[in-house]
Amino acid sequence: MGDDKVVLLDFWPSSYGMRVRIALAEKGIKYEAREENLVDKSALLQEMNPVHKMIPVLIHNGKPISESLVIVHYIDEVWNHKSPLLPSEPYQLSQARFWADYIDKKIYSIGKRVWMGTKWEDQEVAKKELVECLKTLEGELGDKLYFGGDKFGFLDLALIPFTTWFYTYETFGSFSIENECPKLMVWATRCMQKQSVSNSLPDPHKVYDFALQLKHNC
């Protein structure tokens, strides 16, 4: 794998981009990180992901792969000699995919309604929904160290990036996720102790500043 050229088109506050950063770090893959300006998308991004023109895009030896979880599957299948991310047993794998799909359906869009919401009633509804989702995920975690069991894996990778946005949700929504889902926060702290995770995630306060700027610009 020594001659591989790997490029990641990314945007620092993107939870989806963070997933790929973590996967690459877990596998020890060297890559060139290119920060995209989503207001002024590069010609490379538009060429590599003409359908959605969105990050993250992984470019492996010139060939693009888009969609964060498709990329993570790809990384795990190509660099299969170390640190497996996906469970090998089909049923466990199906459960990991089910919950990753749940996270994709819910967290981003509900979270956005919490921090971008301008009407108090809408925000309250969104907050309630977000807490319900996080509690459901907390239930799925149970007493395990990680979602996959004893080791950090696919589902942990799928969810942990969104915790960098928790401070943003909490501040705009005036509530505490720690109070509502303490076990989930214990899990998040445990994940952050891994270098592959902490090196891949931005400071939640920086994320908040970014969100504040974005909200003011709207």
Place this chain on the structure above:
Amino acid sequence: MAEGNKVTLHGAWPSPYYHRVKMALKVKGIAYEYVEEDLMNKSPTLLKHNPVHKKIPVLVHNGKPICESLVILEYIDETWKDGPKLLPQDPYKRAQIRFWVNFLHEQVFEALYSIIKTDGETQEKALQGLHEKLQVLEEGLKKFFPDCSKPVVSENVGMLEIVVTSILGNYKAQQDVLGLKVIDSEKTPLVFSWVAALVDLPAVKETLPPYEQYVPFLNFMRQTFLKPPTA
């Protein structure tokens, strides 16, 4: 994979999500018990197996439930390794198929559904939206799946073919009920010829509901959506 293989599928006959799983099981030659769910009165078993979304399809394999059609398709491919593969072995090709399956599942389906639910100017806009998405698909097929212009064979029905026919396979019934072209053979000739060929394959034909059954259902669904809200 022979001993104690009990497979049950909970579905609802008009659901395109259920059609995907039905087709996959047929392609793989897997025997199963089918349970038709009344979506207005869901069975306790369904609610037990899918407490999160409470939806069909649910595949139950030796007592263990798997939910979400695309998750089920990958599970089927990974568990029943004999026979036709739903996904190729090459990781890059797998990534391409997963990408386009997501595009179909999230964007094309949504656009098609909008046309069924609306009329007048809103419907016109929705139709334009669908055709735009199909044009994107057309370009994608040319670039990544050149084989789809070759004659289709049953052996090549994989995840992409299953998902596209679950969404667009009923295009004739949809066109007749809606009075407009769902797939425009002039704007998207490759998509049109590919889907038209796929719907003639036994695996697809025997899965999708017959025209005579689907048309009244679609009419009923449309009337329900277009009914003005009661005071």
